[in-house]
Amino acid sequence: MSFGKKEYEFLKEIGIGPRTPGCYINGQWKGNGALVSSVNPASNQTIAEVLEASLQDYEDGMQACYEAAKLWMQVPAPKRGDIVRQIGDALRAKLQQLGRLVSLEMGKILAEGIGEVQEIIDMCDFAVGLSRQLNGSIIPSERPNHMMFETWNPLGIVAVITAFNFPCAVLGWNACIALVCGNCVVWKGAPTTPLVTIAMTKIVAGVLEKNNLPGAIFTAFCGGAEIGQAIAKDARIPLVSFTGSSKVGLMVQQTVNKRFGKCLLELSGNNAIIVMDDADIELAVRSVLFAAVGTAGQRCTTCRRLLLHESLYDKVLGRLLDVYKQVKIGDPLEKGTLLGPLHTRTLQENFEKGIQNIKSQGGKILTGGSVIESEGNFVQPTIVEISPDADVVKEELFAPVLYVMKFQTLKEAIEINNSVPQGLSSSIFTCRPEVIFRWIGDADLQEVIVG
């Protein structure tokens, strides 16, 4: 274990030791489940060890959380807002260390790691304002001398199951709002990023304790599928927010719905960038690079398909191949690195299998296409020329692989954009207002997936 290394010393400042219990249950740190290692994806060496939750830990934590919910929902909303404000301030004080940990454990570059923590801070600020705006309604009735009242009651407990690629930002989106609305939060972080789960939870726990509030208001578990299933089945949890693959998301949803619970799902994406004939090429190239290679292609919003108008196909592609060659690959914590490792060895293997598939379906590797031999899970940023109809194009390969295609008309581009089952966030580069407005307001039947 490399915990003693000098570069890991900052971990102490955010509450991480060589072997840390991974569950925050009823205000106490425990872990009676498996002992797991957190691994640095740039070296595949263990950073530190964590004790996961057992099912008994889960049950203990949920019982305490269920009790805490009765108290938390009675705390006035503006006071809940003040707790969230304090969480934001506590995060600000440790922004650098938390961001560094995100990079170290997840593998994304430092600017992205810090940016992820900043997102939670921004959410805290937003939620504080919301805490004074959770207004109900007094509705005039058609009956004389009658008014109808409509108020928002807390659900009680909101569970948040997050994925490795955003090991803490997704918690922030969900938890900040849930907390000011009067709900307790149960968090299961990704099994491969337990240190982020622990460090974030320690920040929140510190604020709760300082305010003499039950720690169980925020309950966190390091753990895997077993804990996830327990959450999905648990009738004490009216709302489960899940981020991850569409396959697992569907299972969670079916389980939660069976008990008439609610789900909030953030699943796959297969996003296109369309570059029109009048686009600002340099702006487009810079954006594509960021969108396709950022976070090593492991975002749900990663650009996976580049649709180029035939008139500038060669020009844009040429520029892209240039800039891809200059991408600095390496330790995400090092200055200047643009592309860190994939998060796990398995994802590296998936990349290799994916490249095989691409080739077998007629894809032509224009740059990249190989794993990089090293201790870490590095791969080359890759551009593939391929038909929009190839099966692989419809799937989400979680790696920095970009499919390039040619089109002639906007209509055709929108059709290609809409030809995948899991669109999420596409974009267009053009200078013509009428194209922008058609894009924004477009109401082709398939377009609804563009969101």
Added chain:
Amino acid sequence: MSFGKKEYEFLKEIGIGPRTPGCYINGQWKGNGALVSSVNPASNQTIAEVLEASLQDYEDGMQACYEAAKLWMQVPAPKRGDIVRQIGDALRAKLQQLGRLVSLEMGKILAEGIGEVQEIIDMCDFAVGLSRQLNGSIIPSERPNHMMFETWNPLGIVAVITAFNFPCAVLGWNACIALVCGNCVVWKGAPTTPLVTIAMTKIVAGVLEKNNLPGAIFTAFCGGAEIGQAIAKDARIPLVSFTGSSKVGLMVQQTVNKRFGKCLLELSGNNAIIVMDDADIELAVRSVLFAAVGTAGQRCTTCRRLLLHESLYDKVLGRLLDVYKQVKIGDPLEKGTLLGPLHTRTLQENFEKGIQNIKSQGGKILTGGSVIESEGNFVQPTIVEISPDADVVKEELFAPVLYVMKFQTLKEAIEINNSVPQGLSSSIFTCRPEVIFRWIGDADLQEVIVG
């Protein structure tokens, strides 16, 4: 068949003949499925016959609707609002006849039949206003010189599956909003109220045709489970609104979610009225009568449980038994009738089975408890004294059966109220503001079901 009867003559004025095709497909009336009879629940005699949809009819209808959706979503929202305004006016012109048909075919009393149609008219007025308020947002970004745009795009097609107890109002809630938002509507009415489905659709169709719009914007099918399943599976329908039993609702939801569609479910209820020690007794008695006996207990919002404070238990119960005796039972179209028949013979049989269960679980019949021998599906309005813990109390018996219970404290009353799995709309009678505010703002963990 009794279609020729003089009292059925009004049916011609709303487009119903002795044998009517039950599908409005691509602007034409068809029906290649089963020939079914619409039956008067007050006499169990056939009113008229209807041709249901075949699966081929369904497919034809959906294809036309899918094409129409592309056009309808391009119609400016305020113009869509004007179509809905015209639908409202067309309903106003036939309010009496449509209300009469609802009473005749469903079995609810005339005031309720007319009231149901009026609800759709009110929804139309509301939706017209909304058609000029479907605003997107321009959101200030933290990046200088950047604005973010957020607009609402139509889903495309919204399916509405409705139940026999509100054979048209539920359509109104869903369709008016869906139409102004730019969605086509596919409606499957209840299998036992096909005449309402047809008459309502003819009103809408008339407006579409007068405005030279494709009839397929509003597509309607008479039919049963087969058509319902086709809708649930159909990936062309992003949103399915279902009203009916929790059991069927769950199946619909699982099917729709499997294809990542959205569901809007209106299922069972088991509602309580709590009468506090300081309540206005006459107001409470009148309200309980209306809530427990109205629509013959066949509403999801029917009051099924009456929780009386021990201090006025005897007094309120005495008054209730008095007024129950005066309830006029009979033909729902007759003046003065307060309680019409149950909708089907099966529901009458369920009532009988339910009474058996009640007795076997210790329930004491204070009044009613029997079916009324006649051609129709009439039953007596029934009051039962029973423990809140009895299993039958937790279930939804779709009939005018009211369980009466005693409590000592507000806390106890709320616990009883929350002890059923499917709460929906409970209410409380009191004169003390602090009780009202506790009731409104109550945040006990189980209270969330009170909504």
Added chain:
Amino acid sequence: MSFGKKEYEFLKEIGIGPRTPGCYINGQWKGNGALVSSVNPASNQTIAEVLEASLQDYEDGMQACYEAAKLWMQVPAPKRGDIVRQIGDALRAKLQQLGRLVSLEMGKILAEGIGEVQEIIDMCDFAVGLSRQLNGSIIPSERPNHMMFETWNPLGIVAVITAFNFPCAVLGWNACIALVCGNCVVWKGAPTTPLVTIAMTKIVAGVLEKNNLPGAIFTAFCGGAEIGQAIAKDARIPLVSFTGSSKVGLMVQQTVNKRFGKCLLELSGNNAIIVMDDADIELAVRSVLFAAVGTAGQRCTTCRRLLLHESLYDKVLGRLLDVYKQVKIGDPLEKGTLLGPLHTRTLQENFEKGIQNIKSQGGKILTGGSVIESEGNFVQPTIVEISPDADVVKEELFAPVLYVMKFQTLKEAIEINNSVPQGLSSSIFTCRPEVIFRWIGDADLQEVIVG
């Protein structure tokens, strides 16, 4: 008097006779003030005569209105909405006649006359929807177990003082909202459009009477400055909406504010159209024609200043001079007429004085510039080349006179646009998104007047 003329016969259908009392007071038509003539601006012949309000009429009307306000604010908002819905329907039934009257009496062309009435109908539809959305708020407090309530109470009476150029639309904007919000309306129409005031009021009165509501809910006075001053001073009127000149508006405001009343002012404008170097010229020319010549330049939103980029100055100007020559001037009720008369002989004289001023300040008349000798108040549509610094350019000449200027940069154009004291609604023609967004989001200090 020409009332007997065949082309005036339609006036009977909307309640106008040869001599009509001009006040709707406590549900009755009266008029003890001056006898005035309504004059056709295309011929300066009397259409019909009207009896204006005396100060005693005013006082009688206000007392009844004040009493009616107590009743009207108790009518549930959705029922008030239904009254407004019926007003909308009643206007629809007389749309052609009312639009014709607006053209006849005000002088604007028929399409504009009908459009003005349609605006009120649209406002009715919008207000009906609002009548079910006048929600108050239930605000969570920072004190435990406390909620704050905020509800909207009606003001009581809203006075609406309108101008000749929109003799009824402005009433619609104000009255529809005021009525659904629970306020009675007191209307003083323009002294020179009494027939529109009477015809519109008869529509509203008809609906109130049909619903057995006090006519005093809507109280209308034909009259001049004396009645206007009485309104401004009247402490029974918490809100006065005034449309007209900035000079009179300021007097009204000072008078109303002195009694701590509220004002809603719609005053002058001096609007620019900026045509950038990349603009679609044909679209721009068509728009300028409509904006500068429409309503004979008598709108607060009339385009008075045309700012052309130097690169297309000659081209756009050339095209404009072409189309100005083709403008058909004449009877506004005649098919094909694009430019009707000015509303009064005084306005025609002001036009002549204005042209003199323009010339003396260095303005060059490129086309038009003269009155047209005839019985009516016709003038030529006029284009003037002039420096943006000339004093006349800063003033609002209520006539179809367009000042053309040249600019080199967007910044310069915006400065010119902002160099007048009373900007209102400017616009820009360009194809570049960055210009559009700068225009929308522009935050130059003077830009606030662009709205």
Added chain:
Amino acid sequence: MSFGKKEYEFLKEIGIGPRTPGCYINGQWKGNGALVSSVNPASNQTIAEVLEASLQDYEDGMQACYEAAKLWMQVPAPKRGDIVRQIGDALRAKLQQLGRLVSLEMGKILAEGIGEVQEIIDMCDFAVGLSRQLNGSIIPSERPNHMMFETWNPLGIVAVITAFNFPCAVLGWNACIALVCGNCVVWKGAPTTPLVTIAMTKIVAGVLEKNNLPGAIFTAFCGGAEIGQAIAKDARIPLVSFTGSSKVGLMVQQTVNKRFGKCLLELSGNNAIIVMDDADIELAVRSVLFAAVGTAGQRCTTCRRLLLHESLYDKVLGRLLDVYKQVKIGDPLEKGTLLGPLHTRTLQENFEKGIQNIKSQGGKILTGGSVIESEGNFVQPTIVEISPDADVVKEELFAPVLYVMKFQTLKEAIEINNSVPQGLSSSIFTCRPEVIFRWIGDADLQEVIVG
């Protein structure tokens, strides 16, 4: 001068010295106007001296502010929000000292002084949330393929003129919102509370400077009527927020409106508490004491009229006379003090004149009624029995004088409540929901002043 006193040492921590320039102009502290003394109302001894603004200072400050406005409105709203967040944090760090200064200079008790500063902190938190919600609208048009955009542009500069009784909270309400909306703020504090003006401004200035923003974004002047008039006339200031007397407010409004500027006025109040026959007497008595004696009766929301139902008139009055006798009068900074001095000797003299008037109009002094001989401006808390029709009752005597009246019915109580020209914030004590709802929803014509 007593600045050297030990108990004034805390002033150094918030930037106050024995002689401090009172203008923050273009990021610098100056003062070329009169040298004035800040006086402790509990002793009438000078605390420290301040240099007020000259008219040239005003002009210098406004020019810098006008330039800064161009920059500040370009700062993205969320970044403006972050500045306001930092102001909130800086206030938190000096909460005790600032609160102490408010008590010392204004004369209100310490809990109120600290509470006033806390209000600004709360406003900061609220405004931070708003900074991400200043959304414009994208409005669907009735024209096909058209959307309308509506965005909020900053006004530029907002002036805030505050009064002595809330020397800083009122700034907070106005400035926090103005700043996040993109407006610069010009503040003129009350002439008799210059130290609060300076100390508050130093907090804001510190944050601006730390963020390398122009200090002129927040411009502050100590000064009197001359500066106030300059603000009212200044066309560079589109919105003037004024708090103070109705008389001065009216003058400000007339001046600002003359240049078509906007006003936000917080003027006098004459508030009633109505105690119904079923009220919780102890709760009512406690509330009346706080409402009538708090801030020594120098709030616009002070309760000046107590309306008691005849059935409990004697009982409530008896209890009130008891508690009034126990009110501890003295140094507002001392623990246990409930009633501090009036703010100035002039207000003390007004109190004396007021008591004379009361007596001459038939008022009967039940307790209090005299000034307290001492170095400070102390007066006795006073209860007067008087007819609701007496003239003095309609006026606002800025002192702890409470008029007690008897009523028989709710209707009568509301009429008395509404019989004054300047109602603001009345309240009612009752246990009956129907009274509460009538009170909330009351729509009697005069009731609008209750707000």
